[in-house]
Amino acid sequence: MTTRDQMLANIQANQPDLRPIPTQFTFTSVFPDLTKQFIDVLTFVGGAAVIVPNYEAIKDDIRKKYPNLTNVATACPELSELADVTMNVSDPHELSGLNLAIIEGPLAVAENAAIWVDERQIPQRAVPMITQFLVIIIRQSTIVPNMHDAYKLLTVDDTGFGTFICGPSKTADIEQSLVIGAHGARSLVVYLLP
């Protein structure tokens, strides 16, 4: 008998009688203002939020926040003039010098400020982690109250990889002191379009 078959046989012999999956496992979260809730939590976890009317305002603000920064890449056609490199590379190692990545998030969650991105927004999976600084653009209309609402809208295997991103990379492994910028991006700025 293979290890697999032996393991499965042991499991079958030892598992208890079937218990049903609960029908009540999603909950409704009520927030007076989804955008405000999202921004409050994002700020709490070390990210920054900027409400903007259009892509022009984003361009202006990025130029102001990151003056003279090189190795900037974007997946937004509207912002292509900000970029001097591409994230459409065949080998992710080529992204090791990336300073700023500007991507879009199709879905965000108010209760925890998590933004979903998958391979439709990031041509290479390593982009949000390997870049020094990260910018994500979302639309306020795509903010859902909680994680249950998010999973109702998502098909997690539409692409081979997807992730919820909540704030910049961080660690508290040295004496519980919060340090922003562990391995991934050193900052996260989220622009909220109408």
Add this chain to the structure above:
Amino acid sequence: MNKQLTLDHADAAVEFNKNEAKVDWHDETLWFVRTKRDRAVAQIPEWEQLREAASQIKNHVLSNMHDLLIQFEQNAIRNGIKVHWAADGEEHNAIIHQIIQQAGATQLVKSKSMLTEECHLNKYLIDKGIDVIDSDLGERIVQMRGEPPSHIVLPAIHLTKADVGETFHQHLGTDKGATDPQYLTEAARQHLRETFLTRKVALTGVNFAIAETGGFVVCTNEGNADMGAHLADVHIAAMGFEKVIPRAEHLGVFLRLLARSATGQPITTFSSHFHRPRSGQEMHIVIVDNGRSRQLGRPDFRNSLKCIRCAACLNTCPVYRRSGGFSYHSAVAGPIGSILAPNLDMKQNADLPFASTLCGSCSNVCPVKIDIHEQLYKWRQVLMQEGYGPTTKTVAMKAMATVLESPRLYRMAGKVGRGVLRFAPITVENGLNPWYNQRDMPEPPAESFHDWYVNQKKA
């Protein structure tokens, strides 16, 4: 070898308690994390219903494990993931070594996986000449020091900034005496970035495996699992079989509970869903038993397999906070580890279920409602029955049973005890009496309740 790891829990705790200031610091640091958890939980009005839902989903998982694993395997294979099965730690290690060899690699970058700690993967691979680097900052710190993690979520929680500064000075060449966490983290970032960019094989743990879609989720704050996996040619994910959940929508429950219970965060920075290898990449999953199917067959203890490794029970445990992770001499420390460890080796870990006050705080904070303190109590009975109780306790219990069975002996022992405490306190108030350690002996009453009762009737 860390001295604490070779002692039983009580002796190791004595060792840890020698530095009283550090014990206080350890206690307060963990309690700080526990209070962050409380604040996060208070934000969620339906917290108790969420716990109940998680518990029920896990009950279903335990009862349908066989079919869920087959469904997961089928879908994972369809996704282009290679699935391996390992009966024990040795087989798990051998499979991983073989994958590394087939990739023609001699180096491995790892993100956090308590399963690989349980299987002692690092030592196995290093003995075979593979260079292993742990990429979680806390794990990297303890790895440099030649120590195992002392906590499942905060691996270096037993170390101060000064300890880390000294370790980095030795291994990374940071300034002598430097203790600024920002500076030290930056040094580790540069060092590990180089590692990520040069490793062909990366290993991650698995937080949740989804039967319905054949994918898995890995949660980190640092992004180290992603950096490793996305830059490597080969991604190996190691999972205990109990990590499987039925459907992706169940993640809504578990991701709301996990980080809040662990560190008080609303969610981890990255909750990454892996379903297919990227173009040109190989993806492997190793599904491990290592005693889990045995625990599944123990009705009293199978609930421990519901654990999602948040460490809330460690942070709240008055014994863990004051005895340190190493005193549990097991990959998973604290209350939940003390249930899991005797299943792995009853003799070796017979002391651990006794390392608890049974106060129930662990069960109260558990996001999947494991009856942790009740299982610890049940393990004590099993261990005593199986003859694994500590000798002194066994002898004392037998003597006590004899005394309690006979009213005459009981009254006599009471008289002797009161006499001894009053006239010769030195016979009990000395270091040989374990009850006297850290405790004052009671003031003996003038007469026993029995004598008082008899005298009352006379009067």
